[in-house]
Amino acid sequence: MGWTSNDYQHEGWVAAVAPDGRLTGTSTGAGMLFHGITGHYKPAGEFHPDEEIVPHDLIMSWRGACTCGWQGELWQRVLTPEEADFGSRREYCQSGDGAFVSESVEDAVQDEWMIHIAPSEAILGVEAAAKEHRQAGHRLDKTVAAAKAAGASWTDIGRAAGISRQAAHERWADK
Numbered sequence: 001m002g003w004t005s006n007d008y009q010h011e012g013w014v015a016a017v018a019p020d021g022r023l024t025g026t027s028t029g030a031g032m033l034f035h036g037i038t039g040h041y042k043p044a045g046e047f048h049p050d051e052e053i054v055p056h057d058l059i060m061s062w063r064g065a066c067t068c069g070w071q072g073e074l075w076q077r078v079l080t081p082e083e084a085d086f087g088s089r090r091e092y093c094q095s096g097d098g099a100f101v102s103e104s105v106e107d108a109v110q111d112e113w114m115i116h117i118a119p120s121e122a123i124l125g126v127e128a129a130a131k132e133h134r135q136a137g138h139r140l141d142k143t144v145a146a147a148k149a150a151g152a153s154w155t156d157i158g159r160a161a162g163i164s165r166q167a168a169h170e171r172w173a174d175k
Contacts, residue, residue, distance in 0.1 A: 014062050031055040036050065059099035
């Protein structure tokens with residue numbers, strides 16, 4: 001499962017890390033599917049000629065990943081429940097099962113990814129506010145023109161706009 005930013009510029013996920021450091025978010029029944037052929041693992045087959053399958057039991061870590069290239073902090077796989085420690089980023093994953101993190105680790109990785117995308121998400125708010133500001137400015141200009149055409153004075157227009165008569169005249173007299 002992955003997450004997409006509101007501007008669709010970032011897609012994040014929990015990536016399994018191969019022993020050679022490659023990242024993936026794709027699995028099969030036989031293991032995790034990694035791009036690139038090293039010759040150390042089983043080829044993925046004719047539908048994925050440039051990929052190979054790393055068995056689940058060889059996945060010893062995970063990290064957050066994003067389509068922009070960002071990578072989160074490493075989570076280590078431990079082989080006994082006693083070694084697991086959420087605060088130390090140590091996740092128990094039973095041998096023989098799929099190499100998947102718990103929901104709590106996935107949530108922690110998503111939180112980390114959300115911090116990564118926070119600046120771009122904030123910029124979306126700036127862009128939206130700037131657009132609204134431009135639109136409001138255009139509406140104000142049209143409304144002032146209509147008020148002036150209806151016979152309103154610069155004093156009344158200035159008061160309504162929260163500025164002086166002179167400022168209103170300077171801003172809208174030529175429009």
